[in-house]
Amino acid sequence: MANRDENLKKINAELEKLSDDELEKIAGGTVGETMSDKTFLKEHGLVSKFEQPFFKDHFPEDSGTIKEGWAKVGITCVTHPLDRNKYYFENKEISRDEAFKIVKEKFSKT
Numbered sequence: 001m002a003n004r005d006e007n008l009k010k011i012n013a014e015l016e017k018l019s020d021d022e023l024e025k026i027a028g029g030t031v032g033e034t035m036s037d038k039t040f041l042k043e044h045g046l047v048s049k050f051e052q053p054f055f056k057d058h059f060p061e062d063s064g065t066i067k068e069g070w071a072k073v074g075i076t077c078v079t080h081p082l083d084r085n086k087y088y089f090e091n092k093e094i095s096r097d098e099a100f101k102i103v104k105e106k107f108s109k110t
Contacts, residue, residue, distance in 0.1 A: 033096070034066055034079050040100065041069035044107040073106050075099050 041047040046069035063079040070077040076088040077099070087099040094102075 033085055034063060037066050037070075037077070037085065040103070041066060044103050046070075046072050046103070046107065070099065073103055075102060 038047055047065055066079060067077050070087070074089060075094075078086040078088075080086075085096065087094050087096055089099065089102060
């Protein structure tokens with residue numbers, strides 16, 4: 001029988017195979033949304049820290065890393081472990097899709 005760490009590695013490996021759109025469908029809001037943001041930002045060279053195998057245990061630390069990544073493109077992200085994240089650009093609230101679009105326009109995928 002596989003232990004917890006082995007199971008988490010398998011789950012994370014499968015999540016890495018999913019596109020951002022696929023992750024959005026299963027992740028929804030909350031911690032899953034922030035985890036998906038982290039993957040997206042890493043793919044665009046805006047986040048380098050990505051070692052933790054189980055994101056939920058590292059939410060405060062990873063949340064700060066994600067906020068720093070968004071800030072590199074002028075987006076303020078307010079992360080929530082139990083609700084959808086909020087995104088702001090040029091002092092105006094924008095949707096998550098709009099935030100992703102801004103990153104895609106400014107940074108090619110690595």
